[in-house]
Amino acid sequence: MRLEPTTIGAIRRDVAVELIVTRLGSKRSAWNAADIRGEAEKLVASLRVVTERGIRVELVEDLTARTIDVCRPLLDRTDVPEHVRALTSERVLAVEADLNTSLAQRADRHVVPDRWIRYAESLDAAQRQVIAALAGEAGLLVIEGAAGTGKTTALSAAREALEARDRRLVVVTPTLKAAQAAQQQVDADAFSAAWLVHQHGYRWDEDGRWTHVETPRQEVDLLARLMPGDVLLVDETGMLDQDTARALLTIADGASATVALLGDRHQLPAVGRGGVLDLAARLVRPEAHLELESVHRFTDPVYADLSLLMRSGERSGEVFDALLNRGEIVIHPSKVELVDALADVCANGGELVIADTREQVTALNAAIRDRRAAVGEQDGERRGEPVTSRGERIGLGDGIATRRNDRDLRIANRDTWTVTGIGDDGSLLVVGRAGQRQLPADYVEEHVELAYATTVYGAQGDTVDSAHLVAESIDDAREQWVGVFSRDRADLGPTHAAELAADDIDRYGPQAPQRSFAVQAALLGAGGARRHPEPPPAMAPSPGRGLGR
Numbered sequence: 001m002r003l004e005p006t007t008i009g010a011i012r013r014d015v016a017v018e019l020i021v022t023r024l025g026s027k028r029s030a031w032n033a034a035d036i037r038g039e040a041e042k043l044v045a046s047l048r049v050v051t052e053r054g055i056r057v058e059l060v061e062d063l064t065a066r067t068i069d070v071c072r073p074l075l076d077r078t079d080v081p082e083h084v085r086a087l088t089s090e091r092v093l094a095v096e097a098d099l100n101t102s103l104a105q106r107a108d109r110h111v112v113p114d115r116w117i118r119y120a121e122s123l124d125a126a127q128r129q130v131i132a133a134l135a136g137e138a139g140l141l142v143i144e145g146a147a148g149t150g151k152t153t154a155l156s157a158a159r160e161a162l163e164a165r166d167r168r169l170v171v172v173t174p175t176l177k178a179a180q181a182a183q184q185q186v187d188a189d190a191f192s193a194a195w196l197v198h199q200h201g202y203r204w205d206e207d208g209r210w211t212h213v214e215t216p217r218q219e220v221d222l223l224a225r226l227m228p229g230d231v232l233l234v235d236e237t238g239m240l241d242q243d244t245a246r247a248l249l250t251i252a253d254g255a256s257a258t259v260a261l262l263g264d265r266h267q268l269p270a271v272g273r274g275g276v277l278d279l280a281a282r283l284v285r286p287e288a289h290l291e292l293e294s295v296h297r298f299t300d301p302v303y304a305d306l307s308l309l310m311r312s313g314e315r316s317g318e319v320f321d322a323l324l325n326r327g328e329i330v331i332h333p334s335k336v337e338l339v340d341a342l343a344d345v346c347a348n349g350g351e352l353v354i355a356d357t358r359e360q361v362t363a364l365n366a367a368i369r370d371r372r373a374a375v376g377e378q379d380g381e382r383r384g385e386p387v388t389s390r391g392e393r394i395g396l397g398d399g400i401a402t403r404r405n406d407r408d409l410r411i412a413n414r415d416t417w418t419v420t421g422i423g424d425d426g427s428l429l430v431v432g433r434a435g436q437r438q439l440p441a442d443y444v445e446e447h448v449e450l451a452y453a454t455t456v457y458g459a460q461g462d463t464v465d466s467a468h469l470v471a472e473s474i475d476d477a478r479e480q481w482v483g484v485f486s487r488d489r490a491d492l493g494p495t496h497a498a499e500l501a502a503d504d505i506d507r508y509g510p511q512a513p514q515r516s517f518a519v520q521a522a523l524l525g526a527g528g529a530r531r532h533p534e535p536p537p538a539m540a541p542s543p544g545r546g547l548g549r
Contacts, residue, residue, distance in 0.1 A: 016043060017066045019207060025092045026208020029273045030074055030085040030497035037064045074498040079505065086501040088494050092273065095242050096493045099279055102249040106259060107283045109139030117161050126292050127154040133290060134169070134231055134260060135161035141260040142277070142284045145292030146308055151262065154292070155186045155233070168230040170257075172196050172248065174239040174270075176405045176412035180434060182235055189223055192405075193240065197247040199224035210243055226255035237263035237277040238270070242493060245276040266313070275492030316485035320478050331477055339364065342453070343371035353453040362390060365450035369398065386426035386441065392450050394419060394428065401451035402439070411437055416451045 020039045024031050040063040044056060071087040073080070080086045113132035123131070127150050133141055135158055145151050159169040171190040173179045183190035201215035217225065226232060232252045234240060240248075252259045263277045270276075281289060303326075309319045323329050332338040342353050342364060353364055369392075385395045394400060398419045402411045417437070421429030426441035428448070439448065491497070 013063060013066060016040075016063055017070060019043065020063065020067045021070060021089050022091075022207050022209050025089045025273075027272055028085075028497075029092055029096075029491050029494040030088050030501065031071075032085045032087060033064060033068060033082050035085070036067045036071075036087075037061075040064050040067065074494060074501055075505075077502075077505075080501070081505065084501050084504050085497065088497070092494050095246055095273070096279075096495060098246050099242055099249070099276065100283070102246070102253065103140060103280050103283045106139035106249075107280075107285055107288065110137075111141070111285060111288045112137040114161065114165075117157075120157065123153070123157065124150070126290070127157075130154045130290050130292065131158045131161060133288070134158035134233075134258075135165065135167075138258050138260075138288055140280065140284050140288060141258065142280050142289045143260060143262045143292070144264055144277075144281075144290070146264060146266070149292035151292055152185045155182075155188070155262075158231075159186055159188045162231060165229075168227070169233060170226065170230055171233050171235055173235045174244075175414065177414045178236060180412055180415075184433070191224070193234065193244050193248060196224050197244060197251065200247070200251050202247045204243070210247075212247075226252060226257040228256040230255065230257040231260055232257050233260040233262055235262050236267075237261040237280075238265055238267050238274065239263075240274065240276045241270040242273045242276060269490035269492070273491055273493055275490070275496055278492050278496070310485075313485040316482045317478065320481045324474070324478075329477065331474060333473075339367045340371075343368045361453045362392070362449075364453035365392065368452040369393075369395075369450055384422060384424070386422065386428070386444050388448055389445055390449055394422075394444065394448065394450070396420070396422060399451045400428075400430065400448050401454065402443075402447060403449060404443075404447040406443065406447075409437060409439065409443065410434065411439070414454075 020036060020043060023039055024035060028035075037060060040060045043063070044060055068087065070089075072090055072093060074086045074088055111133060113129070114135035115132065117128075117132055117135060119128050119131070126145075130143055131154055133143075134155075143151070155169070155171075162169050169186070169188045171179065171182045171186060171188050172193040173182055173190065174193060176192040176195070179190040179192050182188070199215070199220050201213040202210065203213070204210045232248065234245075234248065237245075249259065261277055261280050265277055265281070302322075306319055306322055309315055320329070330341070332341055345353075353368070385393050387393050396419055400417050400419060402415045402417065403413055405411070405413050411434075415432055415434065417430035417432035419428055420431050420436075423429070423441070426444055428439040428444050430437050430439060
């Protein structure tokens with residue numbers, strides 16, 4: 001659905017309103033008048049209309065008013081102030097309603113665990129329960145657990161048990177990078193959720209509008225075909241958006257396959273309308289809701305306990321004090337000293353740095369690469385080094401990330417690599433977890449970036465050491481830490497958005513308070529990137545701890 005450049009008078013305002021609502025619904029579950037106005041301004045700007053400013057403003061206000069009229073209110077009350085996000089659309093509500101119906105129907109089926117499995121002695125009771133449930137019979141399973149609780153080990157054993165019964169464990173993940181990791185670790189068929197639903201005829205455009213065309217079974221890739229008795233396991237379900245989840249459930253329903261949702265509601269949420277794991281957890285039978293609780297990853301039992309508290313956000317002040325006493329929180333009084341510290345760490349060891357925004361990632365990558373060049377690991381000014389469209393110079397030994405899936409090149413978005421060779425034409429020879437690859441010059445220019453720093457979403461699923469919190473003083477750091485762990489900004493769907501809207505009205509009334517987010521960085525710890533706080537701008541690792549799966 002596109003609007004071509006045109007004159008003000010020729011704009012189809014009904015089409016424009018539909019496009020605004022579609023774009024808003026692809027990003028979030030609820031919005032307010034300011035969100036609508038912002039989307040209308042972007043739309044008008046994209047039309048490249050040349051006219052007086054007053055006429056453009058009038059058009060934006062008219063589109064805003066028309067869009068408000070076609071939106072659905074989340075709350076049945078008359079005291080909703082304009083700043084509260086309490087508007088949504090028919091489609092957003094319909095998608096969640098369909099999800100609830102499908103999940104409820106699956107949750108109504110009995111769970112019959114497989115009692116004939118021989119377990120390795122190293123597995124704990126919770127892992128054995130998960131394996132038995134996956135290898136048995138069920139409509140819906142919800143499996144939750146913190147990082148380091150043995151999810152991968154349990155999945156590998158479940159895959160073996162299913163194969164012994166001539167059944168498949170098919171793993172889908174929100175990203176191709178995560179799917180590749182799952183395939184290596186579990187030795188199961190693993191794909192991105194987007195690839196699987198695309199195989200079954202689901203399409204979406206850049207504005208977020210979904211369509212579905214029935215695809216004959218013989219035209220679906222053989223690996224994407226599910227059979228009765230197969231288990232479709234969605235890993236990192238907390239990051240799954242509602243549109244993709246609805247498509248996956250429809251595919252599983254058509255194949256009479258079991259659906260297992262694996263994840264951690266304390267980690268990152270979906271980009272957009274999420275809450276799928278929360279919906280399922282509320283509907284699933286108690287015997288189908290399994291929890292992996294014992295942390296196997298850490299040899300230090302004290303830190304293992306602290307990691308679980310960081311995951312849940314409980315007793316955040318006590319956790320901060322404990323980490324400070326252990327020497328695991330370092331205070332950097334300024335941004336300059338922060339960047340220096342991060343650059344020093346990465347110059348010596350190739351650790352992971354997490355930043356809040358893409359701009360911060362670019363600045364940190366440049367600073368870290370300069371520091372690496374200064375200590376003699378590479379010559380940043382050597383002739384022949386390719387320069388990306390972002391202005392980053394890539395040299396031998398640099399850590400890079402590929403930022404676009406390419407099945408022909410066998411690379412995934414957010415895969416990380418080390419540069420081992422540079423071609424005369426600017427192509428790169430790289431080595432990573434997936435092996436050795438040759439990246440053409442045009443791909444390098446458009447879709448490669450330095451990877452010493454990344455956003456919090458880019459780090460999801462990675463395992464690294466610990467990080468530093470940055471603040472002006474110990475007291476300031478502690479205050480920021482507690483504030484971060486008390487925030488909940490996840491979009492869990494329109495039902496949850498309605499609850500938040502009602503709470504905002506009751507708590508603040510018609511005038512919204514001015515809020516600020518002063519945290520520069522916060523330790524994510526071994527539990528992975530938390531879903532509740534807003535992502536911190538920068539973190540630098542130091543030895544001994546983990547992030548991710």
